[in-house]
Structure formats: C-alpha cells, structure tokens
Amino acid sequence: MIKYRVGFHISVSGGLFKSFERAFRLGCTTFQIFTTNPRSWTQRQLTPEDIQLFKNAKKSYSDISPVISHISYLPNFASKDERLYRLSIEALVLELKRCSLLEIPYLVVHPGKAKDLSEDLAIERIAKALDMAFSASENSLTVVLLETMAGQGTEIGYKIEQLARIIELSSFKDRIGICLDTAHLFQAGYPIHKKKGLDEFVAKVHELIGWERVKVLHLNDSKTEFGSMVDRHWHIGFGKIGIDGFKVILSHPNIRKLPIIMETPWGENWDIKNMKTVIKLLNQSP
Numbered sequence: 001m002i003k004y005r006v007g008f009h010i011s012v013s014g015g016l017f018k019s020f021e022r023a024f025r026l027g028c029t030t031f032q033i034f035t036t037n038p039r040s041w042t043q044r045q046l047t048p049e050d051i052q053l054f055k056n057a058k059k060s061y062s063d064i065s066p067v068i069s070h071i072s073y074l075p076n077f078a079s080k081d082e083r084l085y086r087l088s089i090e091a092l093v094l095e096l097k098r099c100s101l102l103e104i105p106y107l108v109v110h111p112g113k114a115k116d117l118s119e120d121l122a123i124e125r126i127a128k129a130l131d132m133a134f135s136a137s138e139n140s141l142t143v144v145l146l147e148t149m150a151g152q153g154t155e156i157g158y159k160i161e162q163l164a165r166i167i168e169l170s171s172f173k174d175r176i177g178i179c180l181d182t183a184h185l186f187q188a189g190y191p192i193h194k195k196k197g198l199d200e201f202v203a204k205v206h207e208l209i210g211w212e213r214v215k216v217l218h219l220n221d222s223k224t225e226f227g228s229m230v231d232r233h234w235h236i237g238f239g240k241i242g243i244d245g246f247k248v249i250l251s252h253p254n255i256r257k258l259p260i261i262m263e264t265p266w267g268e269n270w271d272i273k274n275m276k277t278v279i280k281l282l283n284q285s286p
C-alpha cells in the first residue's frame with residue numbers, strides 16, 4: 001500500500017509518453033505535465049499514436065498515478081479583451097479534450113488576472129469562462145483544479161474566498177476542484193509554515209469550499225518573503241518556508257494524503273535532493 005504520492009512536473013520532450021519513464025527514474029509515484037507548449041497558443045494535436053503510446057506507458061508504469069495536467073500559461077479567463085477571452089476558453093476546451101483522450105483526471109488552471117477589472121467582475125468572468133468550456137466538453141471526466149495563487153500583479157485566486165466564489169457562481173460545480181500551492185499560499189500571506197496557521201487554513205478551506213474539493217498539492221519552497229505576493233519557486237527546505245515549515249506541512253494528516261507535485265527549478269541533481277527531503281519528512285510522521 002502506497003502511503004503517499006510524490007512527484008514532479010515532468011518534461012514531455014520527445015513525446016508525451018516519455019514522461020512516464022522520466023518520472024519513474026526520479027522515483028515519482030505521481031507527476032504533472034504540460035500536454036502542449038505552455039507558451040504558445042498553437043496547440044499540439046494528439047495523433048492516435050500519441051494516445052496509444054501514452055496509454056501503453058501508463059499501463060507499464062501502473063504504480064504511478066494520478067497523472068496531472070497543467071494548462072498553458074497564456075489563457076486569462078478574466079480577460080475583458082473579447083479575443084483573448086475567446087482564445088482562453090478555446091484553449092481550455094482543447095486541453096480538456098486532450099486530457100480526456102489521455103485519461104488524465106485533473107487539470108490545474110490559474111484562475112485569471114483582473115487587469116483593470118474589479119475583483120467581482122473578474123471573478124464573474126472566470127466562472128462564466130469555465131462554464132462555457134464545461135458545456136463545450138460535456139463528456140469530459142477531467143476535473144479542473146483552480147490553483148491558489150501568490151497574488152502577483154492582479155492575479156485572482158490568492159484568497160480562498162475568491163476560489164469559493166468562482167465555484168459558487170459555476171453551474172458545473174462537480175467539475176471544479178482546488179490545487180493548493182505551498183509557495184503561493186505562503187507568498188499570499190497564509191502562515192501555513194506554522195502549525196496553528198496551517199490548521200486554521202485547512203479549517204477555512206473546509207468551511208468555504210469543502211476539503212474534499214482539494215485534489216492536488218503543489219509543494220514548492222518560496223524564494224520570496226512571507227506575504228510578498230511575488231511568485232518565485234525554490235527548492236524544498238532552501239527557501240523562506242524552510243525545512244521546519246515543510247515539517248509542519250507534511251505532517252498534517254489532510255495535506256500528506258494529497259498527490260504531491262514539486263515544481264521546483266529545473267535540474268536533475270536538485271530533483272534527487274528534493275525527492276529525498278520530501279520522502280524523509282513524510283516518513284517522519286505516521
């Protein structure tokens with residue numbers, strides 16, 4: 001019985017199916033990918049061969065689960081620019097389609113940036129964008145996970161209340177979940193690196209959203225200060241959350257049950273080190 005699931009954001013270079021082998025070599029029991037270029041609106045079309053190879057790899061590495069997708073960086077589901085808004089919704093529909101073909105259960109999404117819109121209006125537009133994408137992909141079983149954000153610039157989603165409101169406004173509540181990111185929460189000013197702060201945070205999520213909606217944890221240290229609202233990821237235990245902070249986070253019974261994905265800066269030696277740190281901390285608690 002696997003007691004916890006840990007992995008990284010893994011490269012898909014050379015083909016989506018290659019991510020499994022890379023994940024396995026790093027000792028992952030779950031991992032995250034981009035199914036298309038994260039910095040381009042031009043989206044990868046999956047061929048029947050891509051899908052078959054991916055499914056075969058999933059069978060060969062059946063202990064690695066779930067596989068999670070992260071949508072590209074370009075969509076802004078709050079945009080008031082109609083062209084960008086439409087492109088964003090289309091990108092989400094296509095991504096949901098790819099996730100369905102690849103049988104990926106969770107898709108992580110950044111809610112959006114308000115720019116010069118009010119927070120309320122931005123949130124309304126996000127809920128509407130999600131609903132349009134959901135109605136255009138009614139057969140998809142993939143759950144969209146709204147990620148907690150640092151609050152950099154005019155990002156929406158750095159307060160749990162904002163995510164709760166998006167879900168409340170949606171007509172497809174069953175298709176929305178939450179992805180917590182430890183670096184973003186810390187940067188947004190939630191003291192999750194302290195036991196009391198973490199307990200209060202978990203209670204707040206449960207009260208406003210329902211803990212069962214939390215499906216994935218992004219485990220990242222923060223290069224920037226607590227409450228900085230500046231989004232910089234760093235290696236586990238080497239940033240401002242620090243090893244004592246991760247001890248608190250990974251001993252929480254609700255948190256350690258989630259699939260844990262590190263999005264630490266690239267580098268295989270660091271990956272090995274980060275994995276060791278996390279496994280050690282997970283093994284220290286029952």
Ligand SMILES: [Zn+2]
Nearest residue numbers: 070108110147
């Ligand atoms: Zn993200």
Ligand SMILES: [Zn+2]
Nearest residue numbers: 147181218263
């Ligand atoms: Zn993240």
